[in-house]
Amino acid sequence: MNEYASLYENDPVYQMAVKQLRESASLLGLSDEIVEILRHPEKLVQVKITIRRDNGKLETYLGWRSQHNSALGPYKGGVRYGEDVTPGEVVALSMWMTWKTSLAGIPYGGGKGGVRVNPKALSQRELEELSRKFFAGIAKDVGPEVDIPAPDVYTNPQTMAWYFDEYSKIVGYQAWGVVTAKPVELGGLYARVVSTGYGTALTAREAAKRWIGGLEGKTVAVHGFGNVGMYAAKYLTEWGARVVAVSDSSGYIYDPNGLDIEEAIRVKETTGKVTNYKKGDVKVSGNHMELLELPVDILVPAATQDVITKENVNRIKAKVIAEGANGPTTPEAERVLYEKGVIIVPDILANSGGVTMSWIEWSHNRMGCWLTDEEALSRLDKMMSLNFNRVYDEWRKRFPEHPMRTAAYAIAVDRVVKAMKLRGWI
Ligand SMILES: NC(=O)C1=CN([C@@H]2O[C@H](COP(=O)(O)OP(=O)(O)OC[C@H]3O[C@@H](n4cnc5c(N)ncnc54)[C@H](O)[C@@H]3O)[C@@H](O)[C@H]2O)C=CC1
Numbered sequence: 001m002n003e004y005a006s007l008y009e010n011d012p013v014y015q016m017a018v019k020q021l022r023e024s025a026s027l028l029g030l031s032d033e034i035v036e037i038l039r040h041p042e043k044l045v046q047v048k049i050t051i052r053r054d055n056g057k058l059e060t061y062l063g064w065r066s067q068h069n070s071a072l073g074p075y076k077g078g079v080r081y082g083e084d085v086t087p088g089e090v091v092a093l094s095m096w097m098t099w100k101t102s103l104a105g106i107p108y109g110g111g112k113g114g115v116r117v118n119p120k121a122l123s124q125r126e127l128e129e130l131s132r133k134f135f136a137g138i139a140k141d142v143g144p145e146v147d148i149p150a151p152d153v154y155t156n157p158q159t160m161a162w163y164f165d166e167y168s169k170i171v172g173y174q175a176w177g178v179v180t181a182k183p184v185e186l187g188g189l190y191a192r193v194v195s196t197g198y199g200t201a202l203t204a205r206e207a208a209k210r211w212i213g214g215l216e217g218k219t220v221a222v223h224g225f226g227n228v229g230m231y232a233a234k235y236l237t238e239w240g241a242r243v244v245a246v247s248d249s250s251g252y253i254y255d256p257n258g259l260d261i262e263e264a265i266r267v268k269e270t271t272g273k274v275t276n277y278k279k280g281d282v283k284v285s286g287n288h289m290e291l292l293e294l295p296v297d298i299l300v301p302a303a304t305q306d307v308i309t310k311e312n313v314n315r316i317k318a319k320v321i322a323e324g325a326n327g328p329t330t331p332e333a334e335r336v337l338y339e340k341g342v343i344i345v346p347d348i349l350a351n352s353g354g355v356t357m358s359w360i361e362w363s364h365n366r367m368g369c370w371l372t373d374e375e376a377l378s379r380l381d382k383m384m385s386l387n388f389n390r391v392y393d394e395w396r397k398r399f400p401e402h403p404m405r406t407a408a409y410a411i412a413v414d415r416v417v418k419a420m421k422l423r424g425w426i
Pocket residue numbers: 151152153154155196223224225226227228229247248249250288302303304305324325326351352354355
């Protein structure tokens with residue numbers, strides 16, 4: 001069926017994405033033939049990136065861009081850097097983007113990119129060379145109307161500035177719309193920096209209202225204190241919850257009386273490690289996975305995929321989980337949590353604030369006008385609140401015997417399949 005399938009087919013993250021697709025397809029009554037089409041990306045680009053290290057030696061890295069589905073519009077999704085990045089993970093993430101943009105009701109398909117590199121081992125100059133060469137490598141396959149990358153794990157607005165500049169040089173015009181989450185000086189919105197965490201906090205707040213009597217005074221643990229986790233923690237604190245634990249790859253900090261989130265952000269930003277936080281009666285541990293098992297009301301996994309699994313699921317105590325990360329919960333673990341009465345706001349809903357804000361940035365860039373952060377966040381708030389309620393109501397009405405993800409998939413996959421039919425693809 002697909003000559004590149006051997007690159008991703010055996011990857012566990014990819015298999016998890018396919019399992020989720022199959023489960024929703026069977027409830028939607030989709031044929032195996034359609035599932036077979038949907039489980040493969042439309043295109044998978046692999047690029048070789050050779051850079052000169054600061055020590056004078058040449059080094060080569062591999063990068064991928066997976067373009068999963070474009071029935072609803074140009075491919076959209078971030079690019080991640082990491083030493084364990086695999087093509088299977090990138091394809092899975094691109095499939096999740098297809099469902100996410102569809103559910104969000106924005107005119108995009110799904111894409112995702114990744115480079116297998118340890119970004120912490122590179123200097124800023126080396127990172128710039130790597131980023132420019134990666135983007136030059138995929139330049140023929142992206143574009144403001146074709147595929148619009150954005151940041152993900154270990155990439156940020158600076159990375160987007162390099163991508164934007166490299167692409168603009170190649171095409172010979174200022175291609176504002178080729179990437180989103182750009183720095184404010186280059187047509188970006190500060191609101192995009194906070195948007196994914198803001199949206200995750202918003203869905204946690206809405207779920208808490210419906211499930212555990214509201215957010216006020218409830219305890220929260222946030223796994224991953226990067227772009228998503230940091231702002232989720234900040235907004236949940238502002239809205240009355242007590243964030244008691246946060247982690248990064250160096251470990252976690254825990255204070256049952258509540259952490260000072262502004263101080264945790266300052267420590268993370270100035271020292272690179274949240275475990276350097278010293279305030280109050282804080283407990284510090286080097287094992288970030290333990291954070292997931294703390295006695296809290298709300299858990300926000302916001303680091304990476306595959307962290308809530310059959311290994312630790314029986315030790316999870318939270319009653320509300322809002323998936324800031326993509327794919328943090330395996331289908332087996334999700335079923336166990338569902339049986340225990342835990343509500344999981346699925347990733348394609350809980351972390352859709354980022355791509356929705358990207359769409360706001362991109363559409364304004366194309367119109368040549370700029371928007372204030374207040375206007376942008378209030379628009380995001382309306383869109384995500386509406387979407388949360390739509391999915392929640394659909395869940396309770398049509399799929400109460402399945403996790404909430406089922407309702408999100410039903411809406412998302414159905415819209416993509418309808419668009420494919422309308423376009424005459426299937
Ligand atoms: N940045 C965005 O706008 C969006 C990000 N996401 C997802 O949110 C998650 C986090 O992304 P960002 O906050 O952007 O990344 P980031 O690079 O800003 O932060 C990642 C955080 O997780 C920790 N981390 C990374 N890999 C880890 C691992 N293997 N084990 C434990 N901790 C680890 C890091 O130490 C850091 O604290 C990812 O799953 C990403 O795909 C989803 C939607 C949008």
